[in-house]
Amino acid sequence: MSKTDTSETGRAAEEAAGAQLSTAPQEETVVGGPTLGVVGWIRWFWRQLTSMRVALILLFLLSLGAVPGSLIPQTSADELKVQAFKDAHKTLTPLYEKLQFFDVYSSVWFSAIYILLFVSLIGCIVPRSWQFVGQLRSRPPGAPRRLDRLPAYTTWRTEAEPEQVHEAALTLLKGRRFRAHTAGNAVAAEKGYLREAGNLAFHVALIVMLVAFAWGQLFKSEGGKLIVEGDGFSNTLTQYDDFKSGSQFGTDELEPFSFKLESFNGTYEKNGPQRGTPRTFEAAVSYSQGGADKKAVIRVNEPLKVGDSKVYLIAHGYAPVVTVKDGRGKTVFHGAVPLLPIDNNITSTGAIKVMDGYRDKNGKKEQLGFQAFFVPTFAGAGKGTMFSQFPALDFPVMALTGFHGDLRVNSGLPQNVYQLDKSKMTQFTDASGNKLAQRMLPGETMTLPDGAGSITFEKDVKEWASFQISQQPGNGLALAGAIAAIAGLTGSLFIQRRRVWVRAVRGEDGVTVVEMAGLGRSESAKLPEELGDLAVALTVQAPPAAEAVPETAEEPAEDPAPSGEADK
Amino acid sequence: MILAATTNESLARMSDLLIYSSMAVYTLAFFAHIAEWVFGSRSKVGRTAAALTQQAPAAAPAVTVQVKKAGGTTVLDKPKVVTRSAAGTRDVPDGPGAAGGTVQGDLYGRIAVSLTVLAFLVEASGVVARALSVQRAPWGNMYEFSTTFSTVAVGAYLGFLLAKKNVRWIGLPLVTTVLLDLGMAVTWLKTPSDQLVPALDSYWLWIHVSTAIFCGAVFYIGAVATLLYLFRDSYENKLATGGNPGSFARSVLERLPAAASLDKFAYRVNAAVFPLWTFTIIAGAIWAGDAWGRYWGWDAKEVWSFITWVGYAAYLHARATAGWKGRKAAYIALIAFGCFLFNYYGVNIFVSSKHSYAGV
Numbered sequence: 006m007s008k009t010d011t012s013e014t015g016r017a018a019e020e021a022a023g024a025q026l027s028t029a030p031q032e033e034t035v036v037g038g039p040t041l042g043v044v045g046w047i048r049w050f051w052r053q054l055t056s057m058r059v060a061l062i063l064l065f066l067l068s069l070g071a072v073p074g075s076l077i078p079q080t081s082a083d084e085l086k087v088q089a090f091k092d093a094h095k096t097l098t099p100l101y102e103k104l105q106f107f108d109v110y111s112s113v114w115f116s117a118i119y120i121l122l123f124v125s126l127i128g129c130i131v132p133r134s135w136q137f138v139g140q141l142r143s144r145p146p147g148a149p150r151r152l153d154r155l156p157a158y159t160t161w162r163t164e165a166e167p168e169q170v171h172e173a174a175l176t177l178l179k180g181r182r183f184r185a186h187t188a189g190n191a192v193a194a195e196k197g198y199l200r201e202a203g204n205l206a207f208h209v210a211l212i213v214m215l216v217a218f219a220w221g222q223l224f225k226s227e228g229g230k231l232i233v234e235g236d237g238f239s240n241t242l243t244q245y246d247d248f249k250s251g252s253q254f255g256t257d258e259l260e261p262f263s264f265k266l267e268s269f270n271g272t273y274e275k276n277g278p279q280r281g282t283p284r285t286f287e288a289a290v291s292y293s294q295g296g297a298d299k300k301a302v303i304r305v306n307e308p309l310k311v312g313d314s315k316v317y318l319i320a321h322g323y324a325p326v327v328t329v330k331d332g333r334g335k336t337v338f339h340g341a342v343p344l345l346p347i348d349n350n351i352t353s354t355g356a357i358k359v360m361d362g363y364r365d366k367n368g369k370k371e372q373l374g375f376q377a378f379f380v381p382t383f384a385g386a387g388k389g390t391m392f393s394q395f396p397a398l399d400f401p402v403m404a405l406t407g408f409h410g411d412l413r414v415n416s417g418l419p420q421n422v423y424q425l426d427k428s429k430m431t432q433f434t435d436a437s438g439n440k441l442a443q444r445m446l447p448g449e450t451m452t453l454p455d456g457a458g459s460i461t462f463e464k465d466v467k468e469w470a471s472f473q474i475s476q477q478p479g480n481g482l483a484l485a486g487a488i489a490a491i492a493g494l495t496g497s498l499f500i501q502r503r504r505v506w507v508r509a510v511r512g513e514d515g516v517t518v519v520e521m522a523g524l525g526r527s528e529s530a531k532l533p534e535e536l537g538d539l540a541v542a543l544t545v546q547a548p549p550a551a552e553a554v555p556e557t558a559e560e561p562a563e564d565p566a567p568s569g570e571a572d573k
Numbered sequence: 574m575i576l577a578a579t580t581n582e583s584l585a586r587m588s589d590l591l592i593y594s595s596m597a598v599y600t601l602a603f604f605a606h607i608a609e610w611v612f613g614s615r616s617k618v619g620r621t622a623a624a625l626t627q628q629a630p631a632a633a634p635a636v637t638v639q640v641k642k643a644g645g646t647t648v649l650d651k652p653k654v655v656t657r658s659a660a661g662t663r664d665v666p667d668g669p670g671a672a673g674g675t676v677q678g679d680l681y682g683r684i685a686v687s688l689t690v691l692a693f694l695v696e697a698s699g700v701v702a703r704a705l706s707v708q709r710a711p712w713g714n715m716y717e718f719s720t721t722f723s724t725v726a727v728g729a730y731l732g733f734l735l736a737k738k739n740v741r742w743i744g745l746p747l748v749t750t751v752l753l754d755l756g757m758a759v760t761w762l763k764t765p766s767d768q769l770v771p772a773l774d775s776y777w778l779w780i781h782v783s784t785a786i787f788c789g790a791v792f793y794i795g796a797v798a799t800l801l802y803l804f805r806d807s808y809e810n811k812l813a814t815g816g817n818p819g820s821f822a823r824s825v826l827e828r829l830p831a832a833a834s835l836d837k838f839a840y841r842v843n844a845a846v847f848p849l850w851t852f853t854i855i856a857g858a859i860w861a862g863d864a865w866g867r868y869w870g871w872d873a874k875e876v877w878s879f880i881t882w883v884g885y886a887a888y889l890h891a892r893a894t895a896g897w898k899g900r901k902a903a904y905i906a907l908i909a910f911g912c913f914l915f916n917y918y919g920v921n922i923f924v925s926s927k928h929s930y931a932g933v
């Protein structure tokens with residue numbers, strides 16, 4: 006707004022012309038708090054909170070607040086990494102913990118920022134919506150006194166009567182879907198209300214999305230399950246390896262279904278520099294929801310949808326089949342043992358635990374444990390490495406070491422199924438006192454010393470796949486919000502809200518002077534173009550007077566910054 | 574099951590060759606632009622100072638409907654509409670462009686644009702050849718993102734030129750950046766053409782990554798305009814307050830469009846891609862929902878996309894907030910673009926994220 010403008014009345018008229026082109030809250034120029042006691046303070050605070058400036062600051066804080074979470078490991082994403090970080094940074098850790106830097110996105114301060122932002126948003130949206138409804142019911146404001154000060158302006162002289170011109174302008178503008186009416190000695194028209202509607206819809210959609218996310222967080226459930234080929238799973242809490250749920254989730258809400266992993270198929274790049282890079286992962290499953298079995302294939306990007314639940318393929322690995330016999334030749338363990346990959350070529354490790362049924366050669370009850378190290382593609386004997394060379398099952402080899410004693414599975418402590426607790430175990434040694442260890446091909450057997458039995462690596466290596474089964478309500482709502490947000494935003498940014506005035510006045514010489522002007526919420530090249538089009542259309546009814554009017558630079562010299570108020 | 578389509582080696586080699594060739598042509602375009610600026614500096618234009626020191630702006634003709642006599646009937650031209658800039662902005666004409674109105678400068682400018690068109694065609698064929706060689710969208714790793722990115726940026730620029738927008742001033746900075754981008758792509762980010770890992774093998778790749786690259790390219794153009802706006806704005810401020818800008822500013826900045834025009838251009842560009850960027854993030858979330866079993870996991874890439882989005886939202890807000898229009902809003906736009914860049918280079922290379930692509 007130009008300070009040098011002195012024609013107060015003119016300015017007021019222009020301000021009125023541009024008023025309410027948007028429902029954006031006006032900035033209050035009053036600085037400092039009120040003197041009105043508690044209610045006054047609350048009102049003051051509320052007004053601050055719902056002002057554009059504070060919204061801007063909160064947006065800024067929101068993005069700033071999101072930064073640490075992307076640079077510091079987060080518990081929600083990777084607990085192991087957080088632990089590693091804590092171990093490596095002994096001095097920083099207490100500070101970070103105090104600042105909740107390991108849980109940024111659920112921290113008090115981050116929540117405070119977005120809750121304030123959304124309170125501000127609601128506080129902003131409600132009055133803006135009312136204002137907009139008011140605007141829709143009222144008529145566009147009358148023409149300012151000086152149309153030639155507006156951002157787009159044109160004029161000509163015509164023989165037509167002013168009333169005729171007004172009539173024609175009204176018809177023309179209405180025909181082009183302007184809201185138009187005659188106010189005083191001019192026609193006032195406005196178009197592009199959808200911009201404001203779009204903007205409001207966008208902000209409301211943001212709230213809808215937030216509500217959907219919050220809803221999803223409260224009622225979601227998510228669990229993991231590792232399944233070996235041929236095995237199945239039914240969706241009850243006890244069957245999960247691990248399970249997380251939102252605070253409002255009830256276990257009876259688990260979708261009743263079961264599925265069985267028929268087979269898993271992984272292929273890998275065989276040649277070139279990307280040798281070993283995975284190409285396809287497919288889990289063939291059959292599932293049922295109480296009725297008949299259906300078949301499906303779950304891929305990395307294609308979860309299986311059963312009711313409200315989705316089953317995602319998360320990871321895979323190998324499960325060699327082993328048979329353990331005691332000294333009398335009785336089979337005490339037979340089954341596929343899933344092993345955990347430790348590198349991209351699926352070098353895997355794990356433990357085989359024989360908990361019941363084993364008796365040593367004296368008939369004493371004991372437990373056996375084996376540490377397994379497995380490679381799907383062995384480098385070859387004498388190559389000096391026990392790491393896998395390729396992720397597919399080209400040359401499987403398993404190395405085992407055996408222990409006997411107490412596995413301590415009943416010690417009450419939760420035990421990692423992939424690790425042996427060797428504190429109460431003794432390692433088998435061979436006749437010469439060396440620790441017993443053997444590298445085995447499929448079909449080979451390692452005999453335990455002193456008639457303690459044997460373990461056989463069967464000619465069968467199964468694959469396992471791990472799945473995540475999640476249920477998250479509110480996704481549909483979030484998606485609807487997202488689509489509404491984009492639609493509203495598009496309307497808000499691409500539609501111009503603008504006003505057009507047409508004034509026709511009989512000049513002193515008896516010829517009618519037509520003036521047209523346009524004002525948009527922001528400057529746009531389209532506005533003058535549209536005004537030109539309208540003017541051409543209007544000249545059909547109000548043809549220019551025959552004699553060409555000399556071009557006179559009659560505009561009075563004035564302030565170089567015209568006060569079009571176009572940006573208000 | 575998709576059996577990995579074997580890489581077509583000769584197509585891949587051809588793609589490399591085309592990318593290198595386009596770099597050579599861009600280099601020529603770069604020198605032609607330099608020549609344009611050098612020859613243009615001989616012009617002595619001082620419109621800005623003239624406009625700013627005059628008490629009143631050159632008054633625009635007020636009566637502009639023209640009547641032509643043609644064969645006895647009156648044919649009406651489109652009435653000329655007088656435009657005025659908005660309150661609070663300076664009424665300054667645009668500079669004459671890099672060529673400064675000189676014939677020789679203009680010639681070199683035209684040569685530069687022609688070379689840019691050629692380089693663009695060569696580079697685009699390189700990208701297409703790469704896609705054909707692997708029979709998939711050419712967006713599997715950073716080398717491919719980078720080459721596509723500069724192709725799209727140049728394509729957008731040529732599109733603006735074709736639409737007769739006043740954007741030739743962006744030619745030199747654009748070609749310079751394209752050369753930097755391609756230089757980095759062929760040296761540090763080079764990845765032999767190959768298949769995708771299963772997580773990337775989805776039709777969402779086409780949707781999400783193409784829009785992301787497009788947004789980046791257009792945001793880049795907006796950022797250049799914003800940066801030049803800041804320079805040009807200080808220059809105009811200096812002139813308006815009777816200061817004496819240095820000779821470099823007088824020569825180079827004088828030839829740029831007026832600060833108000835640059836600002837408006839930057840706003841339009843940024844505002845126009847913002848909904849698409851919103852869409853990109855949502856598409857990414859849907860894909861993540863299918864690939865990883867969660868829509869939003871605050872992964873580093875997701876966080877920085879979000880930060881970029883909020884940054885641009887702040888920019889749009891700032892422009893509607895009293896006291897934040899103009900330079901402050903421009904700084905926010907630059908920060909937002911900085912976040913975009915960090916999301917691309919920083920997150921891909923330095924931060925461990927689920928979005929770690931095959932070979933960088």
Ligand code: HEM
Nearest residue numbers: 027029030055056057060125126129204497498886889893
């Ligand atoms: C959740 C945070 C918010 C986001 C992401 C957001 C985003 C946006 C975006 C992208 C625009 C640009 C659309 C346009 O220019 O027409 C916009 C405009 C607008 N926003 Fe927000 N907004 C948020 C919160 C708020 C709040 C709290 C307020 C209230 C103070 C607000 C008031 C406005 C207004 C009045 C406009 C229109 C400005 C104009 O007419 O140009 N927004 N918002």
